[in-house]
Amino acid sequence: MRLTARGRAAARSVPIAVLAVLFTLVGSLPAPVAAAADGSSQAWSVQPTDKGSGTGRRLAFQLDAVPGSVIRDSVRISNLSTEPISFQVYGADAYNTPRDGGLAYRQAGEAQHDIGEWVKLRTNALVIPKRRAADIPFTITVPEDATPGTHVGGVIALDNALRGAGATDSGVDVSIQRAIAVRLELTVSGPLTPGLSVSKVRLDHAPGDAPFESGTTTVHYTVTNTGNTPVQGKAAIEVTGLFGRTVGGRTKSLPLILPGQHTELSLDTGRSPPFDFLTAKVTVSATGTPATTARVHRLALSWTTLAVVAVIAALVAVGLSQLRRRRRTLALEHA
Incomplete structure (x- = not known):
């Protein structure tokens, strides 16, 4: 279960109020249940309607269609609380x-520009009495020019009530609306072409506080799904110094990335020398897709280390200058 908050302003009888809509995203979990954030008795669930014995319990809508077709299905909303919910x-x-x-x-x-626009529910607003459930039929009209591949969206049930979550440390009054989204995956017939690319690699270097102390490196990179089906792959990150010496590196699993979507990720790759010329290489790959690589170069520099080296160099230069002056003096005295 993953919670994603999106804020928007709401007018209330307090100086400042923020309305946060919390989504419970569902696709691989048992029937999701939302409980009120203010501790009240509000609780409810959303799931695909059971199609009957022998079909098994569905955890998400996973459908197949051809362009121009119309699919009919139903979503069940269950009010598990002791009062009606709108x-x-x-x-x-x-x-x-x-x-x-x-x-x-x-x-x-x-x-809504994709499957969210194709979905039409029989009703978009309803009140469910306490301890009751409602099945809401809907249709998905697939356009004739729909792109082949997997289109991902959801059927959302939003509690209309604003529920107070209290004031934050800064004195902002926060209200909460809770929503449950049942994942909807519709695969339009045609060739599936998974693909990932990596770009915009950036290497940040944070030097140590003390002279000659190792610093840390963080690699930022953007991953794009260039195909027509969701892909979950991995990123292999390697940081090298002069002459190819390995400084750090890690392998990280990527989130599920939807077709046409991109996201910026970052990874701490560990300790680095106080002074070096670094190269960060990011390689992303997934099953059925060719690996792609992007690189970036950066000079890693610790100013405290450089200052100490500069002081030492200055002292050495002064010492050599005095030594040469003394030698010239001695040479003149013996002349």
């Missing part, structure tokens, strides 16, 4: 967050 229900596109690649869904007021 919901807004809608389809939404999924996307990767720009930083860290977390999976998130667009809100109801945002423009």
Whole structure:
């Protein structure tokens, strides 16, 4: 379960208020349950409607279609609390967050450009009595020109109530709306072409505080899904110094990246010399995709180390100058 918060302003009878919409993203977990953040009795769940005996319990909508087809399905919302709950229900596109690649869904007021636009529910607003459930039919109309591959979105159920989460340390009053998104994966017939690329590699070097103390390096890089199906691969990062000497490196699993999406990731690669010419190489790969590599170079410099070296060099220069002066004096005295 992953929580993704998106803030927006809300008018309330307090000096400053923030309305946070919290999404519980579902796709590989048992029936999701949202409980109110303020400790009240509000609790509810959302899941695909059971299609009957022998089909097994569905944890997400995983569908196949051809361009121009219409798919019919249903989502079940269960009110597990002891009071009625008012919901807004809608389809939404999924996307990767720009930083860290977390999976998130667009809100109801945002423009939907892909599968979120194709989904039409029989109703977008309803009130479910206590301890009751409702099945909401919906259709997915696949456009004739739909791109082959896997389109990812979700069916969202948003609790309309604003629930107070209290004031933050800065005195901001925060209200919470909770939403559950059941993942919707629709694969449009056609060739699947998975692909990943890496770009915009950047190497940050933080020198140590003391002279000649090792510093640390962090590599930042952008991964893009260039194919038409979600891909979860890995990134191998290597940092080398002069003459190819290995300074640090790690291998990190990538988040699930959706088609056409990109995200910036970063990784601490460990200690580095106080002075060196560093090269960071990032290689991303996944099953069924060719590996791609990008590099960046940077001079790693510790100013404290450089200052000490400069002082030592100055003292040596002064000493050599005095030694030469003394030798000239002695040579004149013996002349």
